[in-house]
Amino acid sequence: MAIATSYNSIKSASAYVQLQHQRSITSTRKVPEIKRVLSYTNGKPSVGGARTNNASSSNYSAENDIMAGQQQASTGPQSSQAAGTSESGITDTNNKNPIEIHELNSSLFDASEGYLQDQQWSTTFQGVAIAPFEQRISDILMAPISESEIEIKPDGLLYLPEIKYRRILNRAFGPGGWGLVPRGAHSVAGRTLSREYALVCLGRFISQARGEQDFFDEGSLATATEGCKSNALVRCCKDLGIASELWDPAFVSEFKANYCIEEFVTHAVKGTKKRLWRLKTRKFDYPWTKK
Known part of the structure; x- marks a missing residue:
């Protein structure tokens, strides 16, 4: 009887020593598999990863802990980065720049706002007036x-077609080196659609303006939105000095005197008469005709 008792005591002590040894191993090694296997119930770890109120599951199982430690020891120490996976569970195939949870949480990306990280072009004035362009x-x-x-428009207003503003910007900054960013939602006042845009060139805020366009029915809203954008672009380009002559009264008067003419024309359908402007090299478009 004494021999059996001594044998059981030695066996229990050996199991306890082995348990403490395995605990020291698992506490010094990062093994995602162990973290997923062990959960905590009433302050003590249990195997299975789920909380339970059963009294039996709250008891610490040395056998399960030893089995988990043996599994870790057999596979060898592997950190989450060595396996190409960060603690956030996102795999980095190149195993060079693991993505951490805090990096994702600190990102300002929001697809609904149209900006990425710290470039909030819907509100920022970043780069304005920091230095002249080359x-x-x-x-x-x-x-x-x-x-x-x-x-020249029929009412006598001189203008440069918006596509030519785009060509000038492309020559200056290159395609992709500039862009228009919405600064708010579309607004409707009667039959006029408007929206505010900002012009950004080489990552710098340049100017901001509201473009507007008239529309006549819901089927023309898509065209009207493009008209808003183009109108805002023309207004923003004034701050870059593009086609600045068109806002110079002296130039406007001289150009009209040399290249334009104002005449009475008749509406082909209504029969009404009106004085309209045209270039000397052009003719009036339908429904206006000169009789």
């Missing part, structure tokens, strides 16, 4: 426009 860009932006490119 001389090559300035020469392109402020170059005098050719008189052959200028158009």
Whole structure:
């Protein structure tokens, strides 16, 4: 009887020593598998990863803990980064820059707002007036426009087609080096649609303006939204000096005197008469005709 008791005591002591040894191993090694296997119930770890109120599950199981430690010892120490997986569970195939949870939480990306990380172009004025552009860009932006490119509206307003503003920006900054960013939602006042845009060039805020466009039915809203964008672009480009002559009263008067003419024309359907402007090299478009 004494021999049996001594044997059981030695066996229990050996199991306890082995348990403490395995605990020291698992506490010094990062093994995601062990973390997933062990959960805590009433302050003590249990195997299975789920909480329970059963009294039997709250008792500490040395056998299960030893089995988990043996599994870890047989596979060898593997950190989450060595396996190419961060603690956040996102795999990095190159195993160089593991993505951490705090990095994702600190990101300002929101697809609904249209910005990424710290570039909140819907609200920021980043880069405004920090330095002039290089001389090559300035020469392109402020170059005098050719008189052959200028158009005139029937009411006598001189303008440069918006596509030519885009071409000038592309020559100055390159395609992709500039863009228009919405600064708010569309607004409707009667039959006029408007929206505010900001012009950004080479990552710098340049100007902000509200574009507007008239529409006549819901089927033309898509076209009206494009008109808003183009109108805002023209207004923003004034701050870059593009086609600045068109806002110079002296230039406008001289251009009209040399290249334009105002005449009485008749509406082909209504029969009404009206004085309208045109270029001397152009004719009036339908429904207006000169009789």
